[in-house]
Amino acid sequence: MHLKVVDRTEKQQGNHKQCMGCWAVQPKIKNAVRTPITTFLKRSSVSFHQIYPNRITHFCDSHHKHQHAFLPIEPFPFVERSGNGFLHTYAHRSFAFHLFDKMSEREQSSESRHFFDALDLVKFAIVKPDIVTATMVHSFVRKVGVLAHLPTSTSLLMMYSRAGDFDGSVTLFSEILYKDVVVWNAMMTVCIENSYFGAAVDFFLEMIKGGSGFDSGTLVIAISALSHEKILKQGRVLHGLSVKAGMISDTLLCNAFVYMYAKCSDMSTSESLFEGMHCRDLVSWNSVMTGCLYNNNPEKSLHYLKKMTSCGKQADGVSLSCAIAACARLQELDIGQGIHGRGIKLGYDESSYISVANSLISLYSQCGEIEAADTVFRGIFRKDVISWNSMIDGFASNGMILETFNLLLEMQFKGSFQPDTITVVTVIGLCAELTLLREGRSVHGFIVRRSMGFDLSVVNSLMDLYMKCNNVKAAEQLFNTMAFKDLVSWNTVISGYSQNEHSREAQILFKELLLLPSYCSLSTVLAILPSCHSHASLKFGKSIHCWQLKLGFSGNNLAINSLMSMYVNCGDLKSSFLLFSAISATADTACWNTIISGCIQNGHFWKALQVFDFMRKESHVSHDSITTFNVLSACGNLGLVLEGKLLHGLSFKTLEGTDIRIQNALITMYGRFGEIESAKLVFNFFSNRNLCSWNCMISALSHNKDGKAALECFSTLSFEPNEITISSVLSACTQLGLMRHGKQIHAYVFRFGFQRNSFISAALVDMYSNCGRLDMAVEIFQNLPEKSVAAWNSMIPAFGFHNNGQKAIQVFHEMIESGTSPTKSTFINLLSTCSHLGLVDEGKWYYSHMSDDFGVEPETEHHVCVVDMLGRSGRLNEAYEFIERMETKPEPGVWGALLSACNYHGDLEMGREVAEILFTLEPGNAGYYVSMFNMYVSAGRWSDAAELRRVIQEKGLKKPLGYSLIDVGIG
Template identity: 55%
Template sequence: MIRSAGKTVLYKSLKTTLSSLHLKVVPFSVCKTSNNHLLSGNDSPITTSPILPRSFHGSCHPFDEMPQRTLGFFDILNLVELCKVSRNVKNVINVHALAFKAGVLAHLPTSTSLIIAYSRAGHYPSSMAVFDEISCKDVVIWNAMMTCTIEDGQFTDAITFFIQMLQEGIKIDSVTLVITISAFSKLSYLQTVHSFGVKKGLLLDFDLCNALIIAYAKSGDVESSETIFMDSKVKDKNSWNSMITSCLKNHLPEKSLWYLKKMVSCGTQVDNVSLSCAISASNSLLNLHNIGNILHGLGIKLGLDKTRNISVQNALVSFYSKCGDLETAETLFKGIHDKDLVSWNTMIHGFASNGMILEAFDLLSEMQFIKSIEPDTVTILSMLSLCAESMLLREGKIIHGFIIKKLPGFDLLVNNSLMNMYSKCNQMDKAGSLFMSIENKDLVSWNTMIYGYAQNGNSKFAQILFKKLLNQCLECSLSTALAVISSCDSPEFLKFGESLHGWQLKLGFSDNIRTINSLVFMYTNCGDLKASCKLLKSVSKVADTACWNAMIAGSTQNGYFLEAFETFNVMRREAYAKHDSVTLVSVISASGNLESVIPGKVAHGIACKTWFDQDVRVRNVLITMYGRFGDVESAILVFDLYVDRNLCSWNCIISVLSQNKEPKTALRLFKNMEFEPDEITIATILSSCTHLGTLRNGKQIHGYILRSNFHKNNFITAALIDMYSNCGRLDISVIIFRSSPEKTIASWNSMISAYGYHSEGRKAIDLFNEMKKTKIPPTKTTFINLLSACGHSGLVNEGVGYYKCMFDEYGVERTIEHNVCVVDMLGRCGRLSEGFEFIERVGLRNEGVLGAMLSWCNYYGDVEMGKKVSEILFDLEPRNSGYYVCLANAYVGVGSWSDAVKLREFVEDMRLKKPGGYSLVDIGLSVRSIEEPTINLVSEQKVEKNDFIVFYY
């Protein structure tokens, strides 16, 4: 020991020496002498460099010129302790040299501190070298070396050291076992250490018991954690916290809260750790009004919401955010004085997960003005997830730029999230570029790209990528199976889907109910209804609601409407599955496509009985279903019956009114909408203007489109072309079409139809040829419009030529609409016999086709042909008075009055009545004056006069 009188001189000498070493010297009273050698594991190592002793051989140091060695053991030890804090490897080397010259390396506390100092400075090999030089090692120095291996991530070395201690007969203490436990990941090894601790009687130590509790919990063995906890005679605060945390991490929130309750009842003081874990547990239960409020009150009572440790406040913000109470969460967030990064991330994630897009971005912007806090990976992932789910491509690109600028070395997790965002925003080229730039792709990267291609209609790309993944020999997961199976969405992929089914059976994925659901949906989409039914029947006893929904929804989407309803009836007889709102949406949609309204009304009754009619999606599909059957009154009743309507509800009722010849009411509803119209609303209301034929209303809607920047939407462009064409302004239709920057097939079809409507058949043909040069393939609608244009312009030979080549050259199947166009084309030019032969050849027993043919027979006075056609029509629709009147007019045209009188008398005897015709005259009022007094839909306004005068005849 050094005398007190010499301390001042020694301190000055140390100060001079250490100043040359760039070490800060503090008074001895401040220096801590470590006698217990307990080590901290909070410091992460950095990359190593060559080890020490040779680093000072042959070099000149101030120690070489020192006239005498006056330093003692504890003075050197103090210097080593300072090096542990500074973490500068040069300082450690120099102090090591000083210890070597002073001959104090045999002093175990000094050697122990040197081992720790090298490890914290990032020189794990130097720690090993110092450890190997020590001849007489005690348990403390072994513990120190094992701690260094754990800090450096050398878990195998830690286990090796533990085995060496056992072999050399070192008396192991509880600290050794605590360190060893952190190196074990397998449950069997952990049980071995546990048995050793029991044998040596070391489990009386709190730290060892707590370490075992947490280690078992990490392995998923909560039962063993509970056994150790219950066997512990004395439990401290850390023991309770370990148990609460263990249950929470193993998804047992109820048990976690139970242990908190027992902790309070035993009189143990609750701290930030226990309370924040309990709040997280109630987070999982989403029990806002009960447990959550109780815990919040407990925190206020104990003053834990005001401490510098803000984990409780952060947990409360997260809890209220997940419960949807954003107002309380934001109030708590603003009340945190010293917000850390977790506070900001929690609040941003709360806004993002609750769809509050603007608030999330505003908070992110505000966060960047805090100098002490920078957005990290968690922040970025929350915002990218929000951009992906809301399809915010522009904002996602901005975040991508921020990542490149602020996080140039961003990790794989961020890269995968960026790929997901771009794929959700239909930007697969950018997602693909990111994917190719990743050197070490993980399974999530592959799954994200496969799913992205499948969801964006690139099924072949998804399947090719899946095959490449198999060649990479990565172990596929359930997510991989679900991603690739979604690419089989049409009959051409049936064989690939069957091979996927076999692959899933081989790997054991088909035992998962989610996989079965995806397979049922796949077979239905591929048109193999027998296979999907067989698969469903094989699991019908355990099939959940989602499985039945997959079958019903797949049948509805692929046109198997009757099968969908029959499957629903079978489902109702099963005891294991209960229908939900998703089931009813699919069933009602299928009912709307059937010829009978009865199944739809049955489904409506079931929805009312089970209270699923309160779901806005069910109500919207009911409106659409009644509209398809022409039951406008029922559709309006469903719309008016509930207050909580969404934009889709308004779109549905406006579409129903427009399609069922109620365009005036549709325009009035558009004026009284409770939401901002979207593209669907605009396209539908333009259709109403087209049906009315009123240019004034259409122009007003066009003005709104320009102000709202909807004019770039291709479907709206096509609707505008139709509207102006039907209102007699072909010139404006041409201007809109030519000024459209990106023409889709919808725009081309509308323009061809406009030319045909105005008897400009040659221009329609020229436009069709121009469309072919753009490599846009024609569709069924293209040929309907083209044939109609040829018919209205008398271009019969050209029209028949297009009809003959449409399948051979363009692959478009002939439908009944195409046949109607050909019949109308032949009838217009008087080639009635050819038209009738065509009807007989293709088997057209359709009222519309034959009715058109009968009209042309009347027009050209061909009574004999008219008789043939009318005989067929009378069998199809015996109570349609229009056919009798048309044939009677044909008799009058050729002077056969007696036959005409007989037909008229027959019509009167059968009490058949022809509906009266009417004309509309626009008197110039605006859309805002439109009124429908007979239907009470939304808030009414009094108008002094109608905007149309109706003439009946």
Template identity: 50%
Template sequence: MVFAAAGKPDMTRCWIMVRKSTISPERLRLYCSGHIICSFSRSLALRNLIPGYFSSHFHIRKEQHDRHYFTSAVSSQDTLIDRKVFDEMPNRDNKTVESSFMFIRDLLRSSMVRAEAETPRSIHCFALKSGFLQDLHASSQLLTLYGKAGDFASSLGLFSELKVKDVIAWNSVITALNRNGRSTVALGVFVEMIQKGTEFDSTTLLLALSALSSLSLSKVCPVVHCLAIEAGLVSDSNLCNALMNLYAQGEDLSSAECVFTRMEQRDIVSWNTIVTKCLASGQYWKSLKYFKSMCVSGQEADNVTFSSVISSCASLEEISLGESFHGLVIRSGYVPEAYVSVANSIISMYAKCGDIDSAETVFENLLCKDVISWNAILNGFASNGMFQEAFGVFKEMQSLNRIQPDIATVVTVTSICGDRCLSLEGRAIHGYTLGREMQSRALVVVNSLIDMYGKCGLTKQADLLFKITTDRDLVSWNSMISAFVQNGFTREAKSLFKEVVSEYSRSKFSLSTVLAILPSCCSSDSLIFGKSVHCWQLKLGFGNNILSANSVINMYIGCRDLTSAFLLLETISETRDLASWNSVIYGCASNGHYLESLRAFQAMSHEGKVSHDMITLLGTISACGNLGLVSEGRCFHGLAIKTLIESETQLQNTLITMYGRCKDIDSAVKVFGLISDPNLCSWNCVISALSQNKAGTEAVQLFRKLEVEPNEITFVGLLSASAQLWSTGYGVQAHCYLIRRGFQANPFISAALVDMYSSCGRLETGVKVFRNSGVRSIAAWNSLICAYGFHGKGEKAMELFSEMSVSGMEPNKSTFISLLSACSHSGFLEEGLKYYNQMEDKFGVKPVTEHRVCVVDMLGRAGKLREAYEFIKGIGEPQKAGVWGALLSACNYHGDTELGKEAAEVLFEMEPDNASYYISLSNTYVGLGGWEEAVRLRKTVEDKALKKLPGYSSIDVSVGL
């Protein structure tokens, strides 16, 4: 014998010995010590032995191969056999043939255990030369062996050269293709088999179903099902299980149930298949119903069954039912401490049902925890708001050697960072993923990081991560679009949306893309773009989706197209839910359409299909507050008490704001007193309600009792209260505190400081605050313009307005109220009228009642009473009492009783219980000696028991906060 350098027998020599029958196959196997396959393949180094293959259209390419084909494939450097050796071999007797045949079968049987690349080729050579290749059993095993080795081309070549092909051969080649991910080619072979009329069995159909499942072609499942029925193979439970699985994969649960119902014999796999598929389809109660039927049939459940039904209880949040299954698991012998999958389901069930203590107990008692166990308890802590505990689990996982955080762990922790705006921790997680190279292995990690950065307001970081990611999917685009929208970059969001539409085909889009881009359409300027998104959504087939429809309604309301919003609400009248109504009610209230919000609530109540919730009441109560409808607001307050929603802190805060805007501060304070644990928003709401209603002293006193750390909004209310008290004592102390906390840079704070100092007579200090503020908001500009006007410095007010226009800041309604008031107090009539006439044409600000009051006051101060009257009449619509009141005051000042009486008659009709109008007209008559009319008016006030609010003076005694 000649031995190779590696210490193994020279397999060429062994091969020759076998061919010349000088040694039996049994002795040869013992001598080679199991290395014959591996060594022989290395020594011969065969290449491209099988010439035939299937093209993409399943055509068989045939080539000639004779005895010289084998020898030409053998490299002269790797073999000691002369290419004439096989030609010189003697004829074999029957005994040799039988021994060689048995040897080939033994080789095939043993090679099934380890399928190396060259092993099947070596056996193929031997079988080809020995003449046993046409044995179907051997050929089928060789086909299978090629499939295990990953050489599907050789499988197809061998299959094409078989003269006789039985069902086993067909199944073998289909199996080989399926194993190597060639599902499309496998289906082609299956179709060819059916077209040729070759007999098939249940294994053939199983292989076809496997290929369909890999290609997600669940729609073709009925074809295979019909073939099974026609061939009478539906009694095979394995085949039925595969049919159920594929039907359910295509979301056709009813067909899967039909297959299950007609099964003659059901095993545990059958029951588990239908239970798990009901769970995956969201049919949780149906999953539990099948489990009950399974128990009635006598079939014992296993760990897969228990995991599925416990997961159904978790999804239904049925903790009592979940506890029952927990007990049943223990009684059945599936101790959670030993069966990890069952324990993981139990942990998730308790966590989802809010019983985190029980979840933690099961987790602690678990002997062999896997990464899913750790993820289950981490998710449980996160979903129950226990974020510190969740981070503790994550840190503990990092300290373990056996188990390390996986992709699911990182995604969960990243989501916590995003929801809680923990940017520092989020960046640390990002660094951890880079160190573990998770980003390169899982795109879901990148997507979660983009989402986290967007929620934390770090748009630049999100955009950078998005741009450096090469293998982006649709989720990546949606996350980046949402990040732009959440942080106010609507132009960038729309640009990115257009880019993703041009890059992806229509069939690949999901509803998430629509939901991500629609919030960017939040003004009338975006209406055209929003309508195009709506059309695009309809083309994609999302028109019947209620979530999509609700988002479009919100978009139309944000763009101030109420007609389209209500039209769409009417279009979905059959499917609209509470969220649809809330989109209109809360959306209208949030965008200033208060009457429409209340009318939508009335329509919802009249329809009677759905009942209100907290979101509904938040919208209606807010609308009542902005309209000053205190009676209606009290009705909604009573409705909240009746439906036990009043205890919600957010709703109580809204009630405080509503009562404050309706000037009912007593009710606002009472609601605040009923809050068991008021948050900072509650304190801010009640302080603002008091300061807005000239109750500055009460606001300061309440601030002294503040139980939480104040923020910028708190100090805005406090500064407003200080301005009302005309005392810089509180304001200066607040200013010092703001500087220490670094809040003075806030534009709203600077505006409140300017207003406070100017109201307290320290205009110069207010100007310094304004000039030293880094970012000037429109409120700061308006406050200083108003301050100049209040101090009679109209020229300064107009100069500041010009400076504001040059800076690029666009004026708003309040800007022109302050500017026109300054012109009125300083006597700049022509300039004031010019600004009024330019408001809408040049600056796009539509005049409202406050502007008209300023114009009438301006004309009245200049003595142009008739022009003021003509101005009111020329508006073309009835004006509110404030406009006529300004004219009445001017008539009183200039002694025009005739015009004053006309104005007073209008006011008496509008507000018959307002005593100030009677007294003002009475004073006009007194000034001109008309005592009789004056006495009559005074008597009217007494008869009606009307009271005029008295004036008052105050002295600041206590200035300590």
């Protein structure tokens, strides 16, 4: 390689062979050097010189099919959200476009009398280029023979490009017979302007192969193209070429390499190259700051800003925008405000420097200062589309739904820019998050009218919207009509199926994806695992586990956490613990929360508390509000009052008590403890109550048989009630026998269409049955389009409560014939009906067959029903033998049922024996003492009765007072 060094003296003396003012080195590459360069630089698309005669058709096809030839690269992820327009300017223009705004003159002789007219025409037309003008000027220049004048040809190339006619640029380029470096550089720049980055690389290779040579500007343009396509290997080859050519001292070229390495995620090389630069300009600092931010290191980006300032460099709009974006990432509002003030002091106010303003909008929005963001937005004199998108995203991320849609409307009718794909994706995301199906459909209609439905990100967002709004068919229709699907499309639909309990469809689609030559990502794993949520899908879940190991995700905590959740949902808690034990040393808070939640979900409340104790002993992890929520639930289920109160104090000590979820969990926990006053204190202490808070309070009152207080709480509800609210209030009406209020709730149910909810329909059956209107209960049950297990479980005791045992048994058999599997509650209701109506033989048969024939294992409640059934019929010895034969240790309730039967039939001897057992098991239960006292009185054993009364008084035991309630009103 022969290098010719041109110093500034020669430059000033009029050496017009140089092509740009900043290019000081002009290499001349021999054929021996060109061959290895062409070999090492692999093309990113089809070889351009092979299809040179059909260039126009080739580029036109690639323009319409991005998946082929040249893929346009999207801007940085944080550009779309934070509105940092400086990155577009920096990436697209600093290295390429501005090189041709001021071209050095090249001497060309022309004797045509129209020569200067052509030059003037070109200069005039390039100010505001359009396709028609460019075509006319092209024809005139060709006609008068000025096309050979290279500065004119170069200007025409840029004119076509900036008019949006890339094909015209390619055609013109093929007409230029002699091409110097500037013409080649211009054509490469045209490719970048039109997002044909692969074509720019192809032109560079053809330029070298043709012997035209290159300069530092050529390398800058080629590096810019490689940066967009993130081709690190070829970028390193160009780096070596620039070193070999002696051009690496060029600051502009070094800046391009710093940016390229950062864009290709090789930040260490980017920083090393930056530190090795002898002359750093402002672009150099901005390049490394932008690179740090792009590679998710905002702290280092701010570090370079501080270092730049200490070196005496004054920040410009790009520097400030980058620093503000870093503050937004770090949620550092104070630092961001300081940079804002510094920008105003330096003269970069938001009214003049739009990139700074857009970054400020994102900063204030992400930090919750939405009013400040709006003030900055309104102060922008000339807003661009990024300004509108940033403000719309700010309103959306802060939950300001009305403001979001109002600003979208204002953008359409008052703004100078129309909504683009980023705008609609932001709004669709808001609709999906809040399940606003109606508004989402309106946005979908807008997309169709504006012909934006061909954008892949828009369609993916729409599918996500419909899946989250439970409109699976609409999402399926979009997916099936897509001409091209990327991995996000597949993952979105698979995840949507999983979340909407379409497990079979999710698994079928996942298998189809595996047949395609696509690379599945971690997101695919996270999308398919929720489809495995029952024991029947455990085998498929294990196969996903194996596939995940094969892909190399075994060390990813997020993937392991999802696997643990899958095993928990499938009932295989042992496998979940095995996975957890393998990563316990590095497990994060989410993994600990999963295992604690799994224990609670499977009824292992003590185990959940033990895991929590182990978690607190680990130094590398700390619990969060989700952990506290789960542990409070465990304490509530176990009735651990002291431990629950200690957790209450811990939550306030760690400031978790301000979390609305913790507050609601505390209300529920105290409700299960029966400490209604404590639940009321928690409820009344906080002002930021949501509907769940009210539901928890109403449910706690109803659970503790305080139906009157539950109705009073419901009457002061400050939210529109939902299905959970209605179920709790109907339970209160059932307790009180208040059919008047129950009918009002029933009317509300019909008004809002809640009758389709299985729990509400079951609660209505219970309410009417307990209020004496069996006919209404039967009518509601028969009119149900789909009878859930809850509805069947309500209808069986309804007939039993109204002394129609045979009908209750008939309903049970109808339930079996319908294909509905009975549950634990089904047999409790059935056995209770047999007990109250004296159907002993039937009850014994159902109890003996419930495990083998119906798959329901007997529990304490079933044992109590059987003992009560035998005791009521006078078979006390048989009941006693039944208890003695139980495989598990009898609970106090089982012995209590036998004691009540002894009291009813006056069997004093057995009663005394059973009572002694109960006094040991539950010494504080006054009911057992009262039952024994009544037996002594009935048998005339007054001395024993007096002795027992003395024991009751010494222990301070009191039997709960009974009461009667009459609803005075219209039934």
